[in-house]
Amino acid sequence: MFASTGDLVIFAIRAGLKLGQQGRIAYAEATIKRELVLPLPNFNPEASQGTADGYFSGQGKIYLEALPRLKELYDKSIKGQDLSDSEKREYVEYYLDFKREDDIRAGIIRGDEIRLTTEALLSLVKVRQWSLQKSPFPSAYQRILGTLIEVGIDYFSRNPDLIDSKSATGRALLGFLNSIDDLDLASGEPDVLAQKLFVAAIESISENPDLLGADRATEHLVETFSRGLVADINRHVAKIGEKDLTKKERLYDWAQVVLRSILSSSGSVILENPSTYLAIDQPAQQSLVSSVGRAILDLLIEDETLNLENLFTRRAIDNLVGAALTTLSEYPSLLGVDNLGIKKILSQVAGELASSVKELGPDMLPEIMRIILEKTAVNAELVWPDGFQDPSKHLLITASKELLEELAKPPTDGSKWKPRLSRDQILDVLEITLDEVVRNPQWLIEMADGTDAYLGAAVKAAIxxxxxxxxNRITASTAGAVIKEVIRAISRRRDFLDKISVGEKTGMVIELALENIVERILSDDADRKTRWALAREEVFEAIVEIVLDQLEQTGMSPESIQLLDKALEKSVQRLASGGSWGIPEFIDEVTLVMNGGINGE
Incomplete structure (x- = not known):
């Protein structure tokens, strides 16, 4: 008897491969109208011209020289020349006569020459019972296993040693095959789904060395996730019903992608800590790794308005899976099985950020999800302070929303230019922003109180x-760098956002400081030689950084802004008159002036 469905399929594949090596046709019929058939050793398949070619090219070659007529037919056939119907019959009859004699002399009826193991021989007997209407399985189950056997024979025909229940590949596949018992046979086309998942499992396992340890942990990983995925598929199929065939097909396709991603991304992470991810100590509990697959599959299938399917590529899902597993490794009990924390985060990101991302570039949404998950892993209790319950209180999502909403707004009336950052630049700014938020616990505390809108205000001031x-005076890349410097500055000193009045101007300290820099260096009134030298990306970024650093040291008073303006004026005048200018000299000059240097000049 077989220990599992997986054992049955693997032994049947190996038997089919072995039979194929001996020149017989081993195949699995998996269509509704034809019964599945696998030959036993004494099975005499219907001969064909191709079968005869193979035989007389090998085992039957000794007969060619003895019979000139046979050699004539063989030569024509092997050279691709057409044989008449009567010649084909004659040629095949030669084959049947000689092959029958060979089989008798070899005692082929015992099947000894194929050296099948007892288990492999039994698997063929069990599968062949299906054609005799003696199967204990329902017809849908026959189709599923027949399909898997057929796929396995095709896939491993060039390297049959890989498919063995004791080999690394075989052990991993055994885990997947044992999950097939859970398929809902009434769901419609279960064999199609099984084939898609089996192909994904074979290819992912073969390409991922971390899964080739040939131990129980590998088998358990593949089986646990596969069972969880099958359960999720059954759940979605029940919701879809039989009417929406297109949606069901999309479900099968995405399930295949998710299976590939989990197996490809999770090997080294999960197998280093199987008790955490695979719930080995609690078999009845859904594994954490399955919760990752569920979260992503639900996100793609359940959305009816955002059309997320068009935004996710295989690479994006791989990255998202990796980030989710990293987060789970840090907080398995809080984000995993019971709380569905990963799903909550992904759904909240999709809902909260969709409108902003639509304006900025919809394809960045999966990457935003990845970044938020990775930053969550740094200090989840702090960034999600309500005990991982309400995703609307996840502070990194709140921060991302504030940032992206400001970046997505159209230019204000009368503005000369609005920086339009590229996808990578926006993601870079977002990553820096979330890093600064995580590094400043007090910022997070005030965000949690609902009293903080500092981030949005800072980005708005910079823009x-x-x-x-x-x-055309500065690039979008430079603008992105300025926004990052502003975010870093307010994470250190919140009073950059204090409103002050300097002369006729009133505004936040950070905004007035940046306006002074723009006016002195980039405006139409600025000297052309000054603009040429100081508008260079790395130079302008350095000036902004130096100015903000000096303001931190001198304070955020109106007097500091006035001193800053004087320092900038003095520096650009020297450059305009042909004097020397460099970053070290600029630092010295700004420091002297803003600290009340010689007469404040």
Whole structure:
């Protein structure tokens, strides 16, 4: 008897491969109208011209020289020349006569020459029973296993040693095959789904060395996730019903992608800590790794308005799976099985950020999800302070929303230019922003109180100042760097956002400081030689960083802004008159002036 469905399929595949090596046709019929048939050793398949070619090219070659007529037919056939119907019959009859004699002399009826193991021989007997209407399995189950056997024979025909229940590949596949028992046979086309998943499992396992340890942990990983995925598929199929065939097909396709991603991304991470991820100590509990697959599959299938399917590629899902597993490794009990924390985060990101991302570039949404998951792993209790219950209180999602909403807004009336950051630049700014948020616990605490909108205000202030830059004076990359410096500055000193009045101007300290820089260096009134030298990306970024550092040291008073303006004026005047200028000299000059140097000049 077989220990499992997986054993049956693997032994049947190996038997079919072995029979094929001996020149017989081993095949699995998996269609509704034809019974599945696998030959036993004494099975005499219907001969064909191709079968005769193979025989007389090998075992039957000794007969060619003895019979000139046979050699004539063989030569024509092997050279691709057409044989008449009567010649084909004559040629095949030669084959049947000689092959029958060979089989008798070899005692082939015992099947000894194929050296099948007892288990493999039994698997063929069991599968062949299906054609005799003696199967204990329902017809749908026959189709599923027949399909898997057929796929396995095709896939492993070039390297049959890989498919063995004791080999690394075979052990991993055994885990997948044992999950097939859970398929809902009433769901419609279960064999199609089984084939898609089996192909994904074979290819992922073969390509992933971390899964080739040939131990129980590998088998358990594949089986646990596969069972969880099958359960999720059954759940979705029940919701879809029989009417929406297109959606069901999409479900099968995405299930295949998710299976590939989990197996490809999870090997080294999960197998290093199987008790955490695979619930080995609690077999009845759904594994954490399955919760990752469920979260992603639900996100793709359940959405009816955002059309997320068009935004996710295989690579994006791989990255998302990796980030989710990393987060789970840090907080398995809080984000995993019972709480469905990963699913909550992904769904909240999709809902909260969809409108902003639509304006900025929809394809960045999967990457935003990845970044938020990775940053969550740094300090989940702090960034999700309500005990991982309400995803709307996840502070990194809140911060991302504030940032992206400001970046997505159209230019204000009368603005000269609005920085339009590229996808990579926006993601870079987002990553820096979330890093700063995580590094400043007090910022997080005030965000949790609902009293903080500092991030949005800071980004708005930076953009307002940058909108005063005449077109084509700085690049979007420079604008992105300025926004990052502003975010770093307010994470250190919140009073950059204090409102002050300097002369006729009133605004936040950070905004007035940036406006001074823009006015002195980039405006139409600025000297052309000054703009040429100081608008260079790395130079302008350095100036912004130096100015903000000095403001931290001198304070955020109106007097500091006035001193800053004087320092900038003095520096650009020297450059305009042909004097020397460099970053070290600029630092010294700004430091002297803003600290009340010689007469404040």
């Amino acid at each position: 307002n100042a940058l909108e005063k830059v005449p077109p």
